[in-house]
Amino acid sequence: MTSLSSLSRLKLTLVLLWLLFALFALYTAVAHGLIYAPIGFVALATAVLVVALRAHARLSGFLHETTEVCARIRSGDFEARVINLDEEDALRQLSDNVNGAIDICDAFVRESLLAMQAASEGRYYRKIRQEGMLGMFSHSVEGINRAIDFLKEKDEADARNKRMVALTIERIRRLVESASHGNLDERIESDGFEGEYQELVTNMNGLMETISDPLKESIRVLEKLSEGDLTDEVRERYEGVFDDIKQAVNNTIARLERIVAEIQLASTSVKDSADGISSASLDLSRRTENQSSSLAQTASAMEQITATVEQNTSSARMVNEVSLKAKEVALQGRQVMKEAVESMSLISASSEKIAHISHLIDEIASQTNLLAINAAVEASRAGEAGRGFAVVAEEVRSLARRSSDASKEIRALNQESMAQVKAGNEHVENAGDLLDKIVGSVAALTERITEITSASEEQTIGINEINAAIANMDQVTQENVTMVKQNSDAAGSLTELADDLNQLITFFQLDAARASAATA
Amino acid sequence: MAKELYLSGKERVMTDDEIIVSKTDLKGHITYGNDVFCNIADYSTKEIIGAPHSILRHPEMPRCIFKLFWERIESGREIFAYVVNRGKQGDHYWVLAHVTPSFDANGKITGYHSNRRKATNAAVKAIKVLYATLLAEEAKASDRKTGLRNSYQRLQEILKEKGVDYDEFVLAL
Numbered sequence: 001m002t003s004l005s006s007l008s009r010l011k012l013t014l015v016l017l018w019l020l021f022a023l024f025a026l027y028t029a030v031a032h033g034l035i036y037a038p039i040g041f042v043a044l045a046t047a048v049l050v051v052a053l054r055a056h057a058r059l060s061g062f063l064h065e066t067t068e069v070c071a072r073i074r075s076g077d078f079e080a081r082v083i084n085l086d087e088e089d090a091l092r093q094l095s096d097n098v099n100g101a102i103d104i105c106d107a108f109v110r111e112s113l114l115a116m117q118a119a120s121e122g123r124y125y126r127k128i129r130q131e132g133m134l135g136m137f138s139h140s141v142e143g144i145n146r147a148i149d150f151l152k153e154k155d156e157a158d159a160r161n162k163r164m165v166a167l168t169i170e171r172i173r174r175l176v177e178s179a180s181h182g183n184l185d186e187r188i189e190s191d192g193f194e195g196e197y198q199e200l201v202t203n204m205n206g207l208m209e210t211i212s213d214p215l216k217e218s219i220r221v222l223e224k225l226s227e228g229d230l231t232d233e234v235r236e237r238y239e240g241v242f243d244d245i246k247q248a249v250n251n252t253i254a255r256l257e258r259i260v261a262e263i264q265l266a267s268t269s270v271k272d273s274a275d276g277i278s279s280a281s282l283d284l285s286r287r288t289e290n291q292s293s294s295l296a297q298t299a300s301a302m303e304q305i306t307a308t309v310e311q312n313t314s315s316a317r318m319v320n321e322v323s324l325k326a327k328e329v330a331l332q333g334r335q336v337m338k339e340a341v342e343s344m345s346l347i348s349a350s351s352e353k354i355a356h357i358s359h360l361i362d363e364i365a366s367q368t369n370l371l372a373i374n375a376a377v378e379a380s381r382a383g384e385a386g387r388g389f390a391v392v393a394e395e396v397r398s399l400a401r402r403s404s405d406a407s408k409e410i411r412a413l414n415q416e417s418m419a420q421v422k423a424g425n426e427h428v429e430n431a432g433d434l435l436d437k438i439v440g441s442v443a444a445l446t447e448r449i450t451e452i453t454s455a456s457e458e459q460t461i462g463i464n465e466i467n468a469a470i471a472n473m474d475q476v477t478q479e480n481v482t483m484v485k486q487n488s489d490a491a492g493s494l495t496e497l498a499d500d501l502n503q504l505i506t507f508f509q510l511d512a513a514r515a516s517a518a519t520a
Numbered sequence: 521m522a523k524e525l526y527l528s529g530k531e532r533v534m535t536d537d538e539i540i541v542s543k544t545d546l547k548g549h550i551t552y553g554n555d556v557f558c559n560i561a562d563y564s565t566k567e568i569i570g571a572p573h574s575i576l577r578h579p580e581m582p583r584c585i586f587k588l589f590w591e592r593i594e595s596g597r598e599i600f601a602y603v604v605n606r607g608k609q610g611d612h613y614w615v616l617a618h619v620t621p622s623f624d625a626n627g628k629i630t631g632y633h634s635n636r637r638k639a640t641n642a643a644v645k646a647i648k649v650l651y652a653t654l655l656a657e658e659a660k661a662s663d664r665k666t667g668l669r670n671s672y673q674r675l676q677e678i679l680k681e682k683g684v685d686y687d688e689f690v691l692a693l
Contacts, residue, residue, distance in 0.1 A: 079543070079622055079630070081552045085566045096555040103541040103554050107635045110620050114598050125688050129616065131637035132539035 007060050014052050021045035062091050066098060078106035108137050112144055124152035164197045172204055184212035214242035218249045228507040230257045260508045267505060271498030274491050281488035288484050292477045299470045306463045313456035320449040327442035330435050337432040344421045344428065351418045358407040358414060365404035372397030525579055528610035532560050533638070540615060540636035543622070548573045551631060562608040573634075578606040582654035583664075584672040588686065593621050593632050600690045602639050602647040614639040643693040650678065 022045065025038030065082055072080035081102060084095035111128040118126035127148050128141045171188040178186040187208060188201045217234050224232045230253055234246040372393045379390030534540070540560060543552040553568045561568075561576060568575075577586075585601055592599040598620040604612050615636035621629040639647075654671040661667030679686055 079633075081543070083552065083565070083569065085569070087564070099541075099552075099554055103539060103635075106633070107539055107541070110633065110635070111618075114620065123687065125691050127691075129618070129637055131616070132537055132635070134537050 007056060007063070011053065011056050014049055014056075018045050018049045059091075062095070066095065069098065069102070073102055073105070078102060078109055104132070104134075104137060107132065108140065111141070115144060115148060119148045119151050122155060124148055124155070160194075164194065167192065168197050168200060171201065175204060175208065179208070179211075184208060184215065210242070214238045214245050218245055221249055221253065225253060225256070229509050230260065231509055231511045257508075257510055260505055261510060263501065264505045267498050267501040271495060271502065274494035274498050278488060278491035278495055281484055281491050285481070285484040285488055288477060288480045292474070292481060295470060295474045295477055299467070299474060302463060302467050302470055306460070306467060309456055309459045309463055313453060313460055316449050316453040316456055320446060320453055323442050323446045323449055327439055327446060330439040330442055334432055334435045334439065337428050337435060340428045341425060341432070344425050347421050348418060348425075351414045351421065354414045355411055355418075358410040361407040361410075362404055365400040365407060368400035368403070369397050372400055525606065526610040527579070527606065527612065530609075530611040532607065532611050532613040534560065534613065534615065534636075536638055538638065540634075542568075542573065542634045542636075544573050544632050544634075546629065546631060548632075560607065560613055561605065562611070567608075576605040576607075578604045578612055580604055580612075580651060580655065582651050582658060582671055582675075583668050584654055584658070584675055585651075587668060587672055588675070589619060593619055594629075596621050596623075596629060600687060602643055602690065602693065603636070614644045616643070640693075646693050650675075653678070 022042055025041045025045075028034055028041075029038040062082075062084070069080040069082050081099050082095040084092050086092050108128075115126055115128045118124075127145045130138065130141055130145075133141045175186050175188055187205045190198055190201050190205070193201050213236065214234070217236055221232045221234055224230075233250045233253055236246075237243075238246050375393035376390050376397065379386030379388075379393050382389065534556075538556050539554075540557045541552070541554040542550055542557050544550050550568045550571050550573055553563070553565065557563075558565055558568065563575075581604055585603070589599055589601065598618065601617050601619075602614065603617045604614050606612050616639045618635045618637070620633050620635075622631045622633050624630045654675060657671035657674045658664075658667035661670050675686075679689055682689060684692070
């Protein structure tokens with residue numbers, strides 16, 4: 001601004017000087033009557049003024065443009081240049097230098113920007129070209145290029161690290177994946193790993209060994225165990241849980257070994273016992289069969305006895321019945337006797353009445369006869385009239401006679417009857433006595449028979465109980481036979497099982513020393 | 521180049537601390553060239569302002585390299601390339617050109633900027649072999665378009681064989 005205002009002042013001074021010249025020329029012309037000299041002065045002054053003003057304009061335009069360009073550069077617009085079409089002169093040199101300064105700044109800014117941009121995209125090969133860069137520019141270029149190199153190295157290291165991490169993760173993932181499926185033989189190839197990654201990989205491999213070694217040894221031992229070989233054991237030294245596995249496997253084998261040895265002993269012992277049971281069972285079986293056949297015989301004998309006793313019983317019962325009937329008959333006979341005696345007494349009484357009646361009849365008959373005689377006498381007197389009467393009287397006399405005869409006969413018969421009743425009474429008495437005796441005997445007999453019957457019944461009950469007992473014994477014996485058979489079979493099976501067990505146990509191979517120690 | 525260009529065969533060499541700077545508009549017309557540019561190409565500022573950048577084109581430059589140039593910078597990216605330029609008097613000079621787009625505040629490309637530095641002899645020697653191959657590819661094609669396509673394809677194949685991208689290849693020379 002100072003230069004501009006000074007240029008303006010210069011312009012003003014020039015114009016004032018020209019005015020001074022013009023006034024001086026005018027004064028000279030008026031005062032001295034001169035015409036050409038003042039005109040020449042004014043013309044000269046005007047020419048000088050025009051030249052001076054043109055120079056002023058060019059300088060002022062240049063300064064203005066340069067000022068503007070500088071202002072644009074200050075505001076960060078590196079496109080600005082001072083375009084000077086003039087040929088070589090001081091201003092051209094100035095503008096070239098101004099432009100040169102801007103050019104180098106422009107170049108440096110563009111280069112730095114693009115190089116950093118390229119670096120931010122990972123294109124580290126695009127660094128700032130050192131050519132044309134002088135002084136501080138050169139130092140800055142060096143600094144930026146060093147920063148780019150550093151970034152490149154860092155980026156490469158990062159990439160390497162990233163690759164390493166990715167590779168490590170991938171390999172470990174594969175290892176873990178494989179291990180999680182039970183494959184413990186997988187290892188990470190340590191090629192391509194560096195530094196702590198290699199260490200990590202080596203440690204991972206070591207970890208796999210740590211895990212796989214005890215497992216493999218345990219597997220070897222357990223596989224042998226599955227083949228019955230109890231002579232092996234986990235021998236290597238392990239730590240922590242792996243030692244626990246080792247101890248568990250070895251303890252299992254030791255315990256199994258002891259158990260096998262004990263089973264061997266036990267199975268031999270079982271076999272001996274089973275053999276003993278087997279032979280005892282055979283013996284028992286034979287005896288039980290004998291017992292069974294004896295029982296069968298006993299049972300059939302008992303059946304005969306039972307039949308006999310039952311027959312006896314039924315005979316005794318029949319005899320009893322018969323004797324009871326006899327007694328009853330005898331008692332009835334006695335009753336009949338009594339009744340006969342009573343009847344006879346009645347007969348005797350009737351006979352006496354009959355005698356009395358026949359006596360009466362006799363008297364009646366004699367009376368009648370007398371009457372009839374009388375009648376006949378009378379009738380005969382009566383003559384003819386009495387003849388009929390005489391016939392009746394005769395007839396009555398005959399009837400009286402016949403009645404008298406009949407009465408006589410009745411008396412005789414009655415007497416005979418009375419005598420027979422008497423004899424009959426005696427017989428009846430005798431018969432009664434005899435019947436009483438029979439009744440007594442029958443009673444005695446009945447009593448005996450009843451005793452026999454009840455004895456027979458008791459015998460029958462006893463025999464039935466015996467039969468039941470025999471049947472029971474038979475059943476028990478049959479069951480015994482079955483059981484003995486089962487027993488025998490079981491003993492046989494047991495023997496076989498003991499044999500099998502022995503056979504199975506021989507599958508295991510024992511460490512002789514340890515086994516004997518275990519069972520000792 | 522339909523018109524046969526005069527080549528003096530004289531090589532102009534930059535110093536290590538020189539940078540040729542030029543700016544163009546979106547169409548490749550020069551808007552600025554620094555004094556180094558004017559000196560080495562024997563042009564005055566007046567002559568170059570508004571002229572197409574192709575006034576510097578040398579017939580030994582494969583066209584496919586410029587195709588790559590434009591592809592890159594039009595998509596807003598930078599490009600490095602070894603370029604041989606032809607001065608006003610037919611002299612030539614090798615540079616490592618670094619072309620970048622310039623953006624306005626909205627990120628829109630407003631023009632292109634080229635910084636050109638001295639190319640090392642080793643790099644020039646190496647790149648000449650490649651350019652010869654690409655030029656031969658362009659020359660043997662029946663028409664320009666096919667030639668350009670073939671040489672461009674060839675360039676990609678060569679880079680693929682080397683297993684590097686273009687920038688890495690160029691910056692390693």
